[in-house]
Every structure is written in C-alpha cells, then in structure tokens.
Amino acid sequence: MRLLLVEDDRMIGEALRAALRPEGFAVDWVRDLAAARAALGTERFDLVLLDLGLPVGGPGGPGSASDPSADGLTLLGELRQRSDTTPVIVLTARDGPGDRVRGLDTGADDYLVKPFEFDELTARIRAVLRRHGGRAQPVLRHGAIVLDPATRQVQVAGEPVLLSAREFAVLExxxxxxxxxxxxxxxxxKLYGWGEEIESNAVSVYVHQLRRKLGAERIGTVRGVGYFLTPVDAA
Structure with a gap:
C-alpha cells in the first residue's frame, strides 16, 4: 500500500514514516500544501494521511501565502471538488466537535486527533481501505489462501506461511x-516510496519467493505485462 503523509512536524513525520514502513506501507512524506498538491496531481496513492495545520509553501496562487486561511481542509476540499476519491484520514490536534464535523463534511473518510496510539491509526487505515475497496470482511481470501492485514499472518490450506514485509505487500x-x-x-x-532504490528485478524476485512458499500454480504471469492470482482451488 502506498500512502502520502502530509505533515509539517518533522518529528511526527519521521516517526510515522519509520513506524509505517515495517507494516508494509510505502510512505511518501511532504510538509506543505504546495508539495501535497504537486504529489496528488502527478501520483496515485492508496490513502492520504493529512494534517490540517500546514504551511502553504510554493509559489503564489490560490491558497498561497496571500490566502492565510488555506490549510489541510483546503486541500481536502480541492480533492473532492475534482472528484478525486482517494481515501483521506485527517490527523490533527484540532479536537473540537465543530472541527470533526467540518473535516468529515469536507470529505475526510476518518478523523483522528493527536496524540493517538499507533495501533489505532493502523486499524483505521485498514478499515478505511477496506470500505474503499467495498469489502466488509477484514480478512482477504482467495481459494486456500487467507491473508489477515491486521495480524499480518498468511495461511494456505490452514497452514501458516511466513512472509517478509514486501512479500506480504505483493500478495496483499x-x-x-x-x-x-x-x-x-x-x-x-505498493512497495517503494520516494527516494528508495528499486532493483530492476525486485518484483520478480518477490513473486518467485511467493510461488515457492504458496505454490507455483497460484500466481500466473503474462510475460512482459504482469502477474495475477489464478483461480486454482478457489472456493
């Protein structure tokens, strides 16, 4: 899963990025509205973690330094006005009932007040992604494969399978x-954030390892195009 973290506090940003990566998330981090607009205008993300109290940054224009009222809600409103349905979880110190109402009515999928427990954040991320994907069940199933994003456990035909973080991310x-x-x-x-070196054959290596652990017949290949889960032993 690829996340965009929009957070101006360096300590919070570094801590969240460091904590989310071992959970299988590729995290790109920006610290002002201009950088967030640029990222969302050129890249696709599975979810946005959005602080509200942000510096504007960048050159002048709508929502620039000439508009001191611009903040994270401005960005959220812009996303929804252009029918961008990327899930957004607001992370903020603004904890008044009116603040929550404005955030949710502007288009946030969830609203979490700082300080918060990291486990609660990851649970909310999973819940929002599940709703956005149209799934009611928290556990993913495909034939004999069962994957639990909360516990990061995988089973095949009832037997546990140990996967690395990136093997898990590919399978998920x-x-x-x-x-x-x-x-x-x-x-x-889904695997790499900005600045992370991508080896040319990394995905094929992870797929090879998954086939070895899950069964080669469970992941199909269209040469030169990509990979898919096959319907073998599908229920």
Missing part, C-alpha cells in the same frame, strides 16, 4: 484484486 496487492493483472510498475508503487 494481488489479493485485493483477485484475478486482475497487475503490472510490475503497479506492484513497485
């Missing part, structure tokens, strides 16, 4: 769209 991406063909670039987006 495939299981969220069972049967769909995902390109190498799409899978890389």
């Amino acid at each position: 991406a495939l299981m969220q769209r069972p049967g769909a063909l995902l390109s190498r670039a799409q899978l890389e987006d």
Whole structure:
C-alpha cells in the first residue's frame, strides 16, 4: 500500500514514516500544501494521511501565502471538488466537535486527533481501505489462501506461511484484486516510496519467493505485462 503523509512536524513525520514502513506501507512524506498538491496531481496513492495545520509553501496562487486561511481542509476540499476519491484520514490536534464535523463534511473518510496510539491509526487505515475497496470482511481470501492485514499472518490450506514485509505487500496487492493483472510498475508503487532504490528485478524476485512458499500454480504471469492470482482451488 502506498500512502502520502502530509505533515509539517518533522518529528511526527519521521516517526510515522519509520513506524509505517515495517507494516508494509510505502510512505511518501511532504510538509506543505504546495508539495501535497504537486504529489496528488502527478501520483496515485492508496490513502492520504493529512494534517490540517500546514504551511502553504510554493509559489503564489490560490491558497498561497496571500490566502492565510488555506490549510489541510483546503486541500481536502480541492480533492473532492475534482472528484478525486482517494481515501483521506485527517490527523490533527484540532479536537473540537465543530472541527470533526467540518473535516468529515469536507470529505475526510476518518478523523483522528493527536496524540493517538499507533495501533489505532493502523486499524483505521485498514478499515478505511477496506470500505474503499467495498469489502466488509477484514480478512482477504482467495481459494486456500487467507491473508489477515491486521495480524499480518498468511495461511494456505490452514497452514501458516511466513512472509517478509514486501512479500506480504505483493500478495496483499494481488489479493485485493483477485484475478486482475497487475503490472510490475503497479506492484513497485505498493512497495517503494520516494527516494528508495528499486532493483530492476525486485518484483520478480518477490513473486518467485511467493510461488515457492504458496505454490507455483497460484500466481500466473503474462510475460512482459504482469502477474495475477489464478483461480486454482478457489472456493
């Protein structure tokens, strides 16, 4: 899963990015409205973690330094006005009932007040992604494969399978769209954030390891295009 973290506090931003990566999230971090607008205008993210009290940054224009009222809600409103449905969780110190109402009515999928427990944040991320994907059940199933995003456990035919964080991320991406063909670039987006070096054969290595652990027949390939979960032993 690829997340955009929009947070101006360096200590909070570094702590969240460091904590989310071992949970299988690729995290890109920006610290002002201009950088967030640029990122959301050029990249696709599975979810945005959005602080509200942000510096504007960047050149002048709508919502620039000439508009001191611009903040995270401004960005959220812009997203929804252009029909961008990327899930957004607001992370803020603004804890008044009116603040929560404005955030949710502007288009936030969830609203979490600082300080918060990290486990609660990851649970809310999973819940929002689950709702956005149209799933009621928290556990992903495809045939004999069962994947639990909360516990990060995988079973095949009832037997536990130990996966690395990135093997888990590749399998989760495939299981969220069972049967769909995902390109190498799409899978890389789920694995790497900005500034992380991407080895040319990284995805194929992770797929090879998954086939070894899950059964080679469970992941299909369209050469030069991408990978998909096969319907073998599907219930």
